[in-house]
Amino acid sequence: MRAIMKYRFLGNSGLQVSELGFGAGTLGGKGQIFSAWGQPDQNEANRLIKICLDAGINYFDTADVYSDGASETMLGRGLGSERKNNIISTKIGLRYASGLNETGFHRHYLKKAVEASLKRLNTDYIDVLQLHQFDSFTSLEQLMRTLNELVQSGKVRFIGVSNFSGWQLMKAQAIAEQYGYEKFVANQVYYSLIGRDYEWELMPLNDDQHIGAVIWSPLGWGRLTGRFDREHPIPASSRLHQTAQYAPPVDDEHLYRVLEVMQQINTETGYSIPQIALSWLLGRPTVSSVLVGARNEQQLRDNLLAQNCDLSTEYIEKLNQISAVSPPYPYYPYWNGQFGERFKPIVASQMG
Template identity: 70%
Template sequence: MKYNFLGNSGLRVSELGFGAGTFGGKGQIFSAWGQAGQTEASQMIASCMDAGINFFDTADVYSDGESERMLGKALLQQRQNVIISTKVGIRTGEQINHVGYSRNYLIYAVEQSLKRLNTDYIDVLQLHQSDSFTAPEQLMKSLDHLIQSGKVRYIGASNFSGWQLMKAQSVSERYGYEKFIAHQVYYSLIGRDYEWELMQLSHDQNIGGIVWSPLGWGRLTGRFDRNHPLPENSRLHETVQFAPPVNEEYLYQVIDVLQQISQETGHSIPQIALNWLLQRPTVSTVLIGARNQQQLAENLQSSQLVLSPDQIQRLNDVSAVYPPYPYYPYWNGQFSERFRSVVDSQYAP
């Protein structure tokens, strides 16, 4: 297992992390993700650690807190050897203030997560989504207080826009508060929006990317292609209904190339899609989730794959999409003809 620095924190995380969203199976969304019980969850955690994974991610809303409880129990004997990341901020109850990042709720949410995780501290606390109702000055001061109290070691964000993330960093710079060292983002071969702004921001601000849903909300699992559409009774329908839309022909073109490379390498489509992400700039860790041990074992093998430069370029080319304004250089008349990937050229050695 390879280890990368998480931003400029000095903290080293495994290039593959484990996302515990499949634990518990409570609620419409999370039951579609997975329904692992404690025994199976503990077995998967043990397999992850045997493979060298040291980064484990969850959230207070996953299965109404059951994911945190199960993860904490599975890691109890290994607490000093792992990095636990959890997220807060999405509504967790009917009480009017049980949402967002007011100082009142933020401290409460962290204390509740600590109890469920059965730990004295959270290694990386991430804000699950932005909150436009809480002043960034108050938010960053509250986060800084949590770090000074010892309840949190590092802070990060998730699903922020570029300006929201930079605003927070600027406030911390001004007042001497702790800064974000991680940003958890959706990024996949069929979802490359992260590259237009957030990747450049992360590079500039030394923020490590934590990738969620690396298989495009289940679309890159290899279970269907242009000749074998997704069956009507497939569980993937339950997941994909919450996913951002993807043009069908574009999806199949990407899957076509993945199938070709699968035949060339002997590795599965998910393994190839995961491995492509491991090569991307600013990515510190890619979260793999699994419903069972078999699926986990397959995903873990993605770190062993070595794609050739030609194979990587073919994946870059087929998945590239023309960037939106203002990220394309509209003054360059030749751009559309030579465009392959803006990011590939920007970060080329």
């Protein structure tokens, strides 16, 4: 069965992106993390990208740190002449070079990093430039001014962030508002059925600021692939153990409870565990695009069929309930209803 791609606006940018995007972190295969994620050569990368293009994907996400730049290079080559018809998102700011100032968001490095990414991607502009993490050493006034200059230069079209806290993102938006600078339209976040922290602060912020969420690791760092469950725990040889120090922590018992409900839905509907996980995310508020990565063609094709998943209200409610965890202070009173009925419409409107 062929999936029919749907498109959504990226925040209030006016830019339309495919609801499933391609996460190019599997391209390159260099270093501890990325060699564990995948090691496709350029020919295999070209095949994966061609499958995405044929499926209607127009949003391709990468980062300069992915395989020391090899991911950007392979993505640029794989898109080739199709680059002009598609959206490239890349991230900068994490250290992968040894120079003293080869990191952060000060003007010297930010402009240098953009030029390097443009060269590797073999393009004249970056559609969506995202900051990979917060830099507490560079003033936000300087950062937002530099980003505004990059947009005005035509080398960057839109800007976004990744892995920012709520106050960090909101303070940056307020400075942009104050000075008339370009504002963020994308927020790349970790969000999955076994990692719902995004909902507590960043989801309401994105809704208020009209910022589109781009979801990374929607399968919970590989835990929701369908290969593991209570009877078949993650083996010692799994790549998850190679990258465990970087993965968001998940309580095993919570994971198994979620998987058991997903397995029940799988048995009753025939949808795979990854398809169920992706479909649930596509129904969540503020989500613009969910990034799918793949080590091979079969994985990618299976993930793309998530668009055909028609989960009933009953199934969605089961997933909502089994995956829910108690938020920390100060968010939990509103979720637990401790302040009465008048707060329920606020929670419902923000969280779905």
